[in-house]
Amino acid sequence: MSTDALVVCDDVARTFGSGAAAVVAVHGSSCSVHSGARIAIAGPSGSGKSTLLHLMAGLERPTRGTVTWPALDPAGIRDIGVVFQSPSLVPNLDVRENAGLPLVIAGVEDPGRAERVSEALALVGVDDLATKLPEEISGGQAQRVAVARVLAQRPRLLLADEPTGQLDRAAGQRLLDALLAATEHLGAALVVTTHDRTVIDRLETRWTMHEGRLRTTADRTVTS
Template sequence: MNGAGVLVRCEAAARTYGIGATAVVAVHGASCEVRTGDRIAITGPSGSGKSTLLHLLAALEEPTTGQVAWPGLTEKPGPRTVGVVFQGPSLIPALDVVENTALPLILSGEPEPAARRRALDCLALVTAAHLADKLPEELSGGQAQRVAVARVLTAAPRLILADEPTGQLDQASGRHVIDVLLATADTLGAGLVVATHDPRVARRLSRQWSMNDGRLRPDPDASCAPASPQGGEP
């Protein structure tokens, strides 16, 4: 397959938890790719494998079988190349909001003052700058989710993966977060993949993938069609 613009590619990637009779297959042989500029919604019921697929795309988990590769990244997957908005709590309890948001930059060697300025700018994008000195325990679920989005944006990744980013937000706040994700992806020239239960969110993205019982069904568009096992163009 021509790798031009391909940020991540799965080839028959599967993920199984456990062994023997108790084994659970979370993802069955997924073949797909995400390219620069893609805007993809992954829909499906709870437990369908959406989160596990995002973890595979982010290199947070390794496939049990098959392969995942990142031909379009100049560095290995990490916060500066692949940003993940997690579905559950992901902020570090001992750090305040601005410290949590600046963390990816600080860990990559950015001077702390510059990292804090960038973090405050990104918090402002998600209308959370007023929370800068709060600890995670002082935040509502929706506020924590907005901070998690700002933390990903701070690192300016090439690929943004968001797992139910509006799940704990009211409709107006959720719409704003999707606005920010789309605008940031456009500015960075990044790929964006959003796992969501909300059809209103899914309609905001130009591509639709669905998952059911661990099986991925990408849409037939060439920019996100299943990877071809013969190596030809989709």
């Protein structure tokens, strides 16, 4: 594993609101993610794990402490991809167009854009659905399209927030298979927030969140 950290959180805290209504979502937490990492952040709903992931992605600013990305592109942290709980596909765009939308917005030109989208759809096993509209595919397939949309950006750090939370067990396992295969192909690090034991057991490192407090643990044996 590389000694260069992709993201470093140093005594990070995040509070929402102020005064008597203030809620501390993340207490002072420190961690780092390196190239090749496969990390599960486990914990119940409301434990702060999604907020920590958003801090890592730069989507939230810490109330205290710092988040840095030593080995990533400093121009807008473009090397980070985030998969959210809901696929949020654009209804009137087909699968290929949905997967390529961030590249269009970023100004990536064809033919490079088309190649990247085709590769991403193939990595998660939905390339045969390229011309389908979101209403014509299942929930599990839609979530894999959402993953492809992120993979097409070729991130070095992939952050997935409860990606299997709305899927049944079989669809969740297929999605995790796709995530692991795709990050291996891209050489990306993977951090997944989850309370799903079958997901936790397949990642090499487990961290836990409880009432906003992070506990990191050593690498362990992975269940295949």
